[in-house]
Amino acid sequence: MTGARPSACAAVGAVRSNGLVSSAFHRLDVELDLPFDFLPGQFAMINEAGPRAWTFSRPFSILAAEDGVLSILYRVVGRGTAALAALGPGAALQVLGPLGEPFPTPQADRAAVLLGGGVGLPPVFAWLQRWGRPGDHAFFGARDGGEVPWDLLGDRWRVSVDRGEGLPGGRTAFTGVVTALAASAPDLPSHGSATVYACGPGPLLRAAADLARRRGWTCWVSLEEHMGCGYGVCKGCVVQVADDGRIRNATCCFEGPVFDATRLPDLGSPAPVPHAASGDIPPGSCGGAP
Amino acid sequence: MTGARPSACAAVGAVRSNGLVSSAFHRLDVELDLPFDFLPGQFAMINEAGPRAWTFSRPFSILAAEDGVLSILYRVVGRGTAALAALGPGAALQVLGPLGEPFPTPQADRAAVLLGGGVGLPPVFAWLQRWGRPGDHAFFGARDGGEVPWDLLGDRWRVSVDRGEGLPGGRTAFTGVVTALAASAPDLPSHGSATVYACGPGPLLRAAADLARRRGWTCWVSLEEHMGCGYGVCKGCVVQVADDGRIRNATCCFEGPVFDATRLPDLGSPAPVPHAASGDIPPGSCGGAP
């Protein structure tokens, strides 16, 4: 979609800093042993190094990568992220990245509408940092005011919260979902003249696709799926995409995570049609993959 | 042998301190959530708490247990002890103990000859602390002067080293094995009038048993075997003992680790005779225990 991706490296990292930047988001900065470049929307697979490594690394969108330091923003949701949150400075990590299809670069004639929900912030944040122009619009949604990484966001981002609690003094936020905030913004681009870049939970992506459809905007979404390898080799992360009116599996990690929303039946776009041929071996207990 | 053992507790511990006390010996002090009493020669099974626990806890002789703090002395030899050495203050441990048969208490008419080799020091050290009398003799052997925990030993212990290196200023040590140091000591008890308490590597125990045999002394040794459970239930730690002229398996953890050296064919005591009946099921792939 965007041409050449930077090639990935399997780097060894050392935690530089790791801690909460809001009530729910941790920021991890890792020093790497290799130069690391990325395009906004790409992600990295991260794991502990050594005998405590988990079977599978975990995917995290890249927030920034400067001077050999990779930064991510994460929420603790399970065992891997809990283990990550327990690491102190100096802890050794293995990092594979950058991976995946990035968000497209800006188009001269279209404003960008960035929609980030929760820990879906990094790819759209990185997009604005890299490609943002004065006329682009940035919206971020969180559960409540305490969750919002205010210092990171600065003034450019308009913020929505599900519940008004935890808003620090001097900050304002819209109460409601982030797509409602965006839809109600007075300065929104007109019909057909914007591109949406969205990352966040499923309902956000569906609402974003819907908003874009109604306004005649292009809409790029970054999906999350369970991942095994993150670099396209295991087929453990497939999502259904429509190609030529047929639905087929695409790897979220390699063909995605960024997709054109109109290709994704799960976002309510084209009507689902039957799967492409599944071959002549029946499903079931299959070699190495029962 | 010594009557009632204190009953064991399955305690939760928190590391109070953990660090080197010589070039090779670490001392670990653990605060326990239960009162903990022991007899010298007993040991504890120690493991990390929580999901990082190893399948099997590791056995360590008890150096001391005072005011709810258990102390052990250990050398890093493999993965469990390496993991132990990496734990800092506050780390959670699971501790099961005290376990096993302790060293017998002193006999009025016999001097004690304590022989400790390397990390075999704790049980004999604890014996001297608890039961020691002015006429008892304490000998400790290490690989070199740097390995010796001088501050812990104080003046009471006579020290031997394999190699003279690493001797701190003001300290003296015999060069040779610890049993040679003991045998050459000018003030040794006469024939038949001493009891040896020994713990250390196999060659030390064999030499101790041999010395005792030649001098007509009683000899108690503390054995080390691989252990699974440490409390007698898995039969994973058997040693061969002679009973009534026949050899049978005894659990090192429950019937031992302290044994009368004359019962141990492996220490060159009685001549080995055939195993006791092995039942009518042949050895081989056996239920849960192939």
Added chain:
Amino acid sequence: MTWPSWWNLEVTAPFQLGPRELPGRVWTASGCFAYGLHAHEFTAADCPTPYAGLGAVVTKTVTPVSRAGNPMPRLVETPCGALNSIGLENVGFDAFLDTVLPELEALGVPTVVSLAATSPEAFGPMVRRLHEAAKGFAHWHGVELNLSCPNVAEGGHDFGGSPATVARCVAAARAELPDRALLAKLTPNVADIVQLAVAARDAGVDAVSAINTVVGLDVDLRTGRPYLPRRFGGYSGPAILPIALAKVDQIVQGAGVPVVGVGGIAAPEDALKFFALGAVAVQVGTAQMRDPFAAARIARALGQCSSS
């Protein structure tokens, strides 16, 4: 831990297993808690005794004649489990009946007796003698046939591998055991464990226990040779949990016989997984070696949640 909404089993309440009511659904597994007598004076801050809330102690398998077991070393730790090659060291059936069983009864320990024999038909007389010796015992609840031993009379193959032999073992024991629970413990080292479970069911078992250990091997890198003197060992611990869950699911779905789940349980969540698949009870093996209170703690954790 937070408990799933579907969970409503009372694991520390009595339940019926064949002709017998057992006091609970969390048991210790054979061979990992000896005869259940080594830990009764142990203390812990959070549990009164290692038996608290237990449905049964399955005693170490006893054989007609005592056994000295295999040479040392007998255990290898692996990253997520262990291999054992104990070789069924046990005191023998006579000593078990004379000294062990009466002590368990006196202590009030709910007991399931694990037996192995040299031919299928040998189980009948063993069970009959057990029945006589334990007449009137209130805490002896059942027998578990350990069918993973070589069948001497029939060429040394495992009893456990052949459905026909499993059926003969069960039938012989059942004939002498009208009033206690009869379990057959199945080996996972077969292509189709459902066939074994069906055979056991048809021969009259009240439940099958699944699984015994999985055949494994570890190499001693210092020598380049297998670490255990007999090369192979029985693999147990958390590493085998997914294998045990698969076998239990196959049996529950395919054989319609009650299943006692064994294999890899180290935490309450692990036990829950077996119950979720339909197991009527669970056994804790390897984890009991590390912590004599493991099964009791799991029972307590699961019991608290269902009663809240």
Added chain:
Amino acid sequence: MTWPSWWNLEVTAPFQLGPRELPGRVWTASGCFAYGLHAHEFTAADCPTPYAGLGAVVTKTVTPVSRAGNPMPRLVETPCGALNSIGLENVGFDAFLDTVLPELEALGVPTVVSLAATSPEAFGPMVRRLHEAAKGFAHWHGVELNLSCPNVAEGGHDFGGSPATVARCVAAARAELPDRALLAKLTPNVADIVQLAVAARDAGVDAVSAINTVVGLDVDLRTGRPYLPRRFGGYSGPAILPIALAKVDQIVQGAGVPVVGVGGIAAPEDALKFFALGAVAVQVGTAQMRDPFAAARIARALGQCSSS
């Protein structure tokens, strides 16, 4: 790491396997590195490319017609491994021959092609077509038959479970493959893997690969139901290492056929254990998913030691 004194194999030197010389003894396993084409531009500080020192990339199993695979989720992580239920998603044999294999040849990647089919006899024509398509290819070294798929023609049972069927698969492929190495990959989910290896040997295989994944299951505690939509998955990773070592040892001792060891290798020490038992080569599967350089790093570590 320090290397054991008995170790003297040159794992990064060419070795003969049947009619073919392969460039090394550390390979990637089928299904965990796709077709070997996703990582060739990856960099690492300590390894020039993910292929450095590799003896072969065993490509993802391809079937006569492309497959969409199983529904998501397809993977579950367990404490020491993972379950997968990919369902053999693959591009199909035609696309493989047209686009994948020529690219591997152009890149100079040593390749072993993994094939599955719907009947034993279908392997013959597949191998023949492969042979024609790859005529003159210098880097295509062999074929691995994935015999763990349901045999449609014969009632849906796994090919891999029956020695007779294994023999027919091997014979069909061998007849068309005089000049490349032929391997049969065996399933561990049987009572006696030696019989399968003997059948493969007698039918003319050059080596057997052991093992494929072990049947496992995990429960989703939120729902109380199996986590994978098809209930069962293939268990892989460090947890299965002792099982794979046991199977490899049984085959080496009992079947006298060269063995390629697969299962649970994540570190050089793990690979060493297979070589210690007599394996002629090893394959790295699950660990390759976490680290595209896993096999290359293992080859490098083992290579350094033998050449020092």
